[in-house]
Amino acid sequence: MSATHHPGSSPQEHNSSPSVAPESPQAQGESSQAPGDSPQADDFEEDDSAYGDDGENSTTTVAATILEYRELHGRTFQNFPTTEYWGPNDDKQNEQLDIGHHMLTLLLDGKLFLAPISLNPQKVIDVGTGTGIWAIDFADAHPSAMVIGTDLSPIQPCFVPPNLKFELDDAQLEWTYEENSFDFVHIRCLMGSINDWAKLYSDAFRCTSPDGYIESLEMDIQFTSDDGSVKPGDVMYDWSTLFINAGETMQRTFKIPKMSRRLIEAAGFVDVVETKYKVPVGGWMEDKKWKEVGRWNLLYLKEGLEGMALFILKNILRWEYTEVQALLGQMRSALNDKKNHAYYEIHVVYGRKP
Secondary structure, three states: OEEEOOEEEEEOOEEEEEEEOOOOOOOOOOOOOOOOOOOOOOOOOHHHHOEEEEOOOOOOOHHHHHHOEEOOOOOOEEEOOOOOOOOOOHHHHHHHHHHHHHHHHHHHOOOOOOOOOOOOOOOEEOOOOOHHHHHHHHHHOOOOEEEEEEEEOOOOOOOOOOOOEEEEEOOOOOOOOOOOEEEEEEOOOOOOOOHHHHHHHHHHHHEEEEEEEEEEEEEEEOOOOOOOOOOOOOOOHHHHHHHHHEEEEHOOOOOOHHHHHHHHHHHEEEEEEEEEEEOOOOOOOOOOHHHHHHHHHHHHHHHHHHHHHHHHHHHHHHOOOOHHHHHHHHHHHHHOOOOOOOOOEEEEEEEEOO
C-alpha cells in the first residue's frame, strides 16, 4: 500500500506545472551561509575513524575521546570510535536539524509520525535522535512512554521530560536491547550514514514488541522539477548526483528512500504502508500549506549546504577546499533563483510486527 502527496495536491495527483513565481522565505532566523574558516592543521581524513568489528555491540562503553570532536575547516564532527558520519555536530548544524524538524512537522500536518501506534505506548526508541527535538516532543505528548533517543554525539539538551533519556549509541552495531521491548521504533533522516540497512531493520524487528510499529522517514536527495527548470546538467540536479555517487563510494547509500519499504517487509514487518511527498524548495506553490513547507525547506537546505558538502566532497571525493566553496556558491544562487521550481521526495514507511 502506498500513497504520494504532491505539492498543492494532497493526496491527489498534481497535474499542472507550477505557475506561481517563488517567494522569498519569511521564516524567522534565516541567514546566508558564509565560507568556512581557513584550513586547519589537523584536518581529518576519512580513514581517521576506526570501524567496529563483529564482536562489538551498540552499547559499548564510550571513552572520553568521544568528546574530542574532529575539526574540518572550522566545523566539528563526531568522534564515535566505531563508525563514520558525514554531518557536523556543531551549533550551526544543530540549528539546521531543528529547522528540519519544524519543516517535517508541517509536512505531516502537525503530526510527529504516521504509524497507527497504540494510544499509550510504553517504550519507544528514536534512532539517530540528533538534537533530540523529536524525542522531546514525543515524550511530552506521550507521558505513558519511556522514550530513548540514541545518537553518535552528545548534543542533546540536559533538561528534558522525565520520561526521556539519551544514550550515546551506534545503531549499526548489534542492538543489545531486549527482544520484543519497543512499542515504536522511530528512524528519520539517516540517509548516507548506514552501511547495512537490512541489518538495522532486522535489529529493529527483533526489538519491537508484537503489534508494535517501526517508522522510517528518509529524504530522496535528488532535486528535480516537473516543468524542466531543474534538469540534468543544472547545478541542483548534478549536486544530488555527486552525493548519491559518494554514498556508494562510502558504502552508505543515499538511495534508501526507494529501498526502505522492501527492506522493512523483508525484516518481517507486515501491513507496511509507504507515503511519498513531493516537497517543494521555496515558496513557489499557491497552496498555503505547501508554500509554508517550501519556505522552511529552503531555509533548511541553505542552512545545511556547507555541513552536507564539506566532509563528503573534500574527504570522500577529494575536492580542494576552494572547489567546495565554489560549488556552494553556485548552489546558493540556484536555491535563491525564483525560476527554479525544484522539489525532492520524502518517503515515510511504517510497518507492524505481527
